[in-house]
Amino acid sequence: MTDTADARALVPGAVDRVTARVRAVDAATWAAPTPCTEWSVGDLVAHLCLEHLWAPHVLVGTTMDVVGDRYEGDLLQGDPRGAWERALARSRPAWPATDTHAALVHTSFGWIPVEEYAEQMLLDLTVHEWDLARGAGQDEELDPVGVDRALAYVQSDPIMLTGAGLWSPPVTPRSAEPRDVLLALLGRPV
Known part of the structure; x- marks a missing residue:
């Protein structure tokens, strides 16, 4: 059983679930829209690639200035699956x-505890797994442990809901199920 006291222990499983979904996307679906209104399925995978290219640097305490712009540009290079595989090859083992891991890590929010960064990454992976599933026409069920953890985090940290335009405005959930509540809080109409 996975120790859930530290969100870092849950991130590899979330990466694996996203990986299975990326591998299942058929060629005709990369341009399909997702619930992230400005992103296609391919754009969403590019976003996830960027997050996971940065992760190994962030985890050891490297600042954003030091990483610089090395991940700017077309990360997919016509191969979304390959781009994801390359990104996770360094991120997942980290x-x-x-x-x-550094005790404090540097993110766009500034210096935060590494455990908080893991909460943010788990939230991002969990919600974007659903976005990817919806856009690609896949089964939309999510890992209940990841959902519960992401929901608890987003409810405990209002900046995740109101700051920096990270998520769409909340909508009314279709049920009181944790998955539906999480997605609705982040503007996803289920």
Whole structure:
């Protein structure tokens, strides 16, 4: 059983679930729209690639200035699956290596505890897994442990809902199920 006291332990499983979904996208679906209104399925995968190219740097305490613009440009290069595989090849093994993580990490929110960064990444992976599933016409069920953890985090940190335009405005959930509540809080009409 996975230790859920630290969100870092949950990120590899979330990466694996997204990976399975990326691998299942057929060629005709990369241009399909997602609930992220400005992103196609391919654009969403590019966003996830960017997050996971940065993750190994962030986890060891490298600042955004030092990483610079090395991940600017077309990350997919016509191969969304390959781009995701390359991004996760460095990111996924970095998460369980907790003894190498900096106590504080540098993000667009400034310096935060590494455990908080993991909460943010788990939230991002969980919600974007659903976005990817919806856009690609896949089964939309999500891991209940990831959903519960992401929901608890977003409800405890209002900046995640109101700051920096990260998410669409909340909508009314279709049910009181944690998945539906999480998605509705982040503007996803289920």
